[in-house]
Amino acid sequence: MTKTYFTEDHEWIKVEGGVATVGITDYAQEQLGDLVFVELPEAGKALAKGDTAVVVESVKAASDVYAPVDGEITAVNEALAGDPSLVNSAPAGDGWLWKMTLADESQLEGLMDEAAYQASIA
Amino acid sequence: MSDTATLKHLPLEALHEEAGARFGAFAGWRMPLTYPAGVMKEHLHTRGSAGLFDISHMQLFEVEGAGAAAFLSRACPLDAEALDQDRSKYTVLLNESAGIIDDLIVTRLGPQRFMVVANAGNAAKDEAHLRALAKDFDVSLTALERVLLALQGPDAEAVLIAAGLDLSDLTFMTGTEPAPGWFAARSGYTGEDGFEVALPVGEAERFARSLLDDERVQWIGLAARDSLRLEAGLCLHGQDLDEATDPASAAILWAVPKALRERGAFVGAAALQAIIAAGAAQKRVGLKPEGRQPVRAGAPILDDAGKTVGHVTSGGFGPSVGHPVAMGYVARALSEPGTRLFTEVRGNRIALDVHPLPFTPQRYHKG
Numbered sequence: 001m002t003k004t005y006f007t008e009d010h011e012w013i014k015v016e017g018g019v020a021t022v023g024i025t026d027y028a029q030e031q032l033g034d035l036v037f038v039e040l041p042e043a044g045k046a047l048a049k050g051d052t053a054v055v056v057e058s059v060k061a062a063s064d065v066y067a068p069v070d071g072e073i074t075a076v077n078e079a080l081a082g083d084p085s086l087v088n089s090a091p092a093g094d095g096w097l098w099k100m101t102l103a104d105e106s107q108l109e110g111l112m113d114e115a116a117y118q119a120s121i122a
Numbered sequence: 123m124s125d126t127a128t129l130k131h132l133p134l135e136a137l138h139e140e141a142g143a144r145f146g147a148f149a150g151w152r153m154p155l156t157y158p159a160g161v162m163k164e165h166l167h168t169r170g171s172a173g174l175f176d177i178s179h180m181q182l183f184e185v186e187g188a189g190a191a192a193f194l195s196r197a198c199p200l201d202a203e204a205l206d207q208d209r210s211k212y213t214v215l216l217n218e219s220a221g222i223i224d225d226l227i228v229t230r231l232g233p234q235r236f237m238v239v240a241n242a243g244n245a246a247k248d249e250a251h252l253r254a255l256a257k258d259f260d261v262s263l264t265a266l267e268r269v270l271l272a273l274q275g276p277d278a279e280a281v282l283i284a285a286g287l288d289l290s291d292l293t294f295m296t297g298t299e300p301a302p303g304w305f306a307a308r309s310g311y312t313g314e315d316g317f318e319v320a321l322p323v324g325e326a327e328r329f330a331r332s333l334l335d336d337e338r339v340q341w342i343g344l345a346a347r348d349s350l351r352l353e354a355g356l357c358l359h360g361q362d363l364d365e366a367t368d369p370a371s372a373a374i375l376w377a378v379p380k381a382l383r384e385r386g387a388f389v390g391a392a393a394l395q396a397i398i399a400a401g402a403a404q405k406r407v408g409l410k411p412e413g414r415q416p417v418r419a420g421a422p423i424l425d426d427a428g429k430t431v432g433h434v435t436s437g438g439f440g441p442s443v444g445h446p447v448a449m450g451y452v453a454r455a456l457s458e459p460g461t462r463l464f465t466e467v468r469g470n471r472i473a474l475d476v477h478p479l480p481f482t483p484q485r486y487h488k489g
Contacts, residue, residue, distance in 0.1 A: 033345065034162040036439040036446075037414045039468070055468065057416050059161045059439045060345050084414075088160075 005108055006117035007068045012092060015108065019074060023096040024056070024065060024087065027121050033058045035084040040076040040098070047071060047100065049107060054097050056087065068111065070103035132178050133269050133323045134330055141334075141341050148344055149243035149360075151179040156343040164346035165441040168312055169482070172277040173342035174333055181245035182266040182305065182320055183238040183252070189259035190234045197255050198228065199369070199378040199388045205230045210295040210307055212377050214369060215251060216390030220397055221365035222372065224248050225357065229297035229307055237297065237305055239270075239318075241359050255389070268305075269326035274316030274350075276485070277338045282317060285332045289317055293489030308487060311347065313354025313480055315487040352447055353440045355408060355479030361419055362406060362435045362449055368394060371402035371451065404432060405457040408479040409448040411437075411472050416446040417465050423452055423474065424464040431456055434465065440481055447481050448474070 005013045010028035014021045029035070037057040047053055047067035054065040054076075076098045080086060087095035102108070112120065129152040132138065138145070143154035154176065157164060167173055185194060194202035198213040205211060207230055215223040224244040229237045240248045249265060256263050273281060282289055289306055292298060294315070297307030303322040310316035321329060333339050348358070357363045357372065368390075369375050375383070375398075382388065383398055411417045416439050423432035437448035456463060461476040 033156055034160050037416055039415065039470075057439075059165075059349055059416075059441065062416070062418065081414075 004114060005068070005111035006114060007066075007111055008120070009066055009068075010121075011065060011068055013068050013108070013111065015102065018102060019099055020069065020071065020102055021096050021099050022053070022065075022068060024091055025117070026091050029088050029091045029095070032056060032063060033060065035087050038080040038084045038087065038097070040078075040080065041073055043073050043075055045073045047073065056084075065097060067100070069100075069107040071100040072103075073098050073100050075099040130179070132176055134176055134178070134326055137327060137330055138176065138341065143341065143343065146344070149179060149241070151242060153179060154341065154343045155345050157341045159340065161343070161345040161349065162441045164340065164342045165349050167340050168275045168342055168346065168350055169314060169442050170275065171338045172273055172275040172281045172336075172340075173312070173346070174330070174339050175272040175274065175342050175347055176269070177272050177318070178269045179242035180270055181240045181242065181248070182268055182270065183240065183249070184264045184266055185236040185238060185261060186264070187234055187259070187261035189261045190236055193256055193259035193261040194228060194236055194238075196259070196388055197252060198226065199382050199386055199391070199394070200228060201379050201382060202228065202230075202236065207232070208296045208298055210297050210309055212295075214363075214374070214377065215248060216369070216388065216394065217365055218390055218393060220368040220390040220393035222359070222363045222367055222369065223251060223365060225359050225363060225374075227307070227309060229305075231297070231299060231305075243360055266320070267323060268303075268320040269323055269330075270318060270320045271326070271330060271333075272310050272316060272318045273333065273339070274310045274312040274314045274342075276315060278314075278316045279487070281333060281336050281338055284336055285329070287319070292317070294486035311354070311356055312350040313356070313482055313484045314350075315485055349438055349441060352436050352438060352449065353442055353480060353482045354484060355449070355481065357406070357449075358436060367406075367451070368397050368402070370394065370397050371404045371406065373406045402454060404451040405454045406435070406449060406451050407457050407459075408477040408481060409434065409437075409450055409463070409474045410477040410481075411446040411448060411465070411474050413472065414446065415467060415470070415472060417448050417467060417472060417474065421465045421467060423450055424466065425456065426462070426464065428464075431463065443481050449479070452476070
């Protein structure tokens with residue numbers, strides 16, 4: 001079963017079989033503008049909720065993307081090294097940022113579902 | 123950042139809203155940062171066709187009177203008496219220590235009349251400074267209320283002709299008054315051929331719409347204005363120039379006539395002479411970061427031993443060159459193009475090479 005959660009920081013977390021894939025929302029990529037660089041962490045890095053996991057850089061500025069939950073990075077989207085604009089063109093698809101384990105699944109309960117998230121940015 | 127409640131509004135704000143602009147605060151104004159096309163496309167459109175910028179936040183001053191030329195030659199390291207009719211000159215306002223209060227464009231409109239275009243963020247400071255100096259001269263200084271539009275790019279001249287404003291007689295850095303209350307110059311801040319047109323507020327919407335009706339024209343926001351000027355190697359006052367920098371270290375001595383460097387009577391002349399004689403300790407240079415990661419203003423510049431030898435004053439990504447671009451100040455001994463330096467971004471060491479400016483070839487219409 002797959003379920004997607006959203007944070008107030010405009011990230012999405014797709015949970016599938018105990019692994020979470022994390023990216024930023026369409027709203028977030030639109031706010032940031034054209035991305036020119038994504039600083040990716042190493043797989044194996046342990047993250048606590050709220051830690052900076054990835055830094056995305058637009059033409060103008062750098063922005064942090066935070067870990068939405070505790071866990072360990074299992075993979076990063078290597079395609080972004082060559083083409084950071086994937087985050088703009090497909091934020092919920094090919095522009096995903098990293099995958100991580102879930103140290104504490106109960107942390108998901110505090111996040112929004114899609115309907116609540118859409119309402120929050122409307 | 124200014125409080126959004128106290129921001130000044132552009133006269134054509136409704137037109138930008140209509141175009142879907144995203145706004146942000148800059149120099150006390152609510153300014154369009156980007157339009158739906160986005161900074162990358164806006165930047166490339168300007169270099170490829172014609173970009174329209176609303177720069178009405180900038181301040182025009184008209185200087186008039188028998189003492190106008192003498193006054194400007196006192197206020198700026200400029201030989202205003204020798205400036206030809208219609209000719210524009212890039213210059214600066216200096217304090218007594220030769221620190222740069224602002225950078226300006228001065229255009230001669232007549233024997234006793236000049237137009238001065240100043241930066242938004244410094245307009246009030248400039249006006250106070252100029253008014254204090256003006257007391258000793260037979261001159262009047264008028265802050266003009268105008269809309270100022272820049273049309274930049276290879277199609278700019280043809281677009282203006284199609285809109286009924288033929289400025290093809292102008293060459294780079296000349297200006298004219300095409301109608302009462304209007305001022306137009308062949309200049310800009312993108313490195314491209316282009317024009318800046320100031321006009322009365324009441325006539326501005328009609329004129330802007332006539333330009334926008336041309337399919338070659340797109341609105342361009344402040345974000346792309348910044349990446350364009352950075353690729354073109356042009357300074358932004360408040361970042362690359364300020365009162366702690368002087369024309370010698372800022373590498374804009376070309377704007378100061380040789381004779382004036384030695385015996386000028388402008389404010390800051392003695393200090394500038396001393397700086398030139400001693401040799402500026404630091405120099406502004408272009409910097410090309412290795413790889414894809416942008417290096418931003420404020421980043422330290424390090425030598426290969428890790429010692430701080432300067433700092434970045436502007437940095438971002440250059441959409442036309444396809445790599446990060448930056449400018450900064452480094453110790454003079456390290457300012458030769460090709461010198462390898464370093465910076466640190468979030469703990470990562472990044473190589474920076476001193477790079478000649480501009481990053482993109484300037485394509486001014488020199489006639």
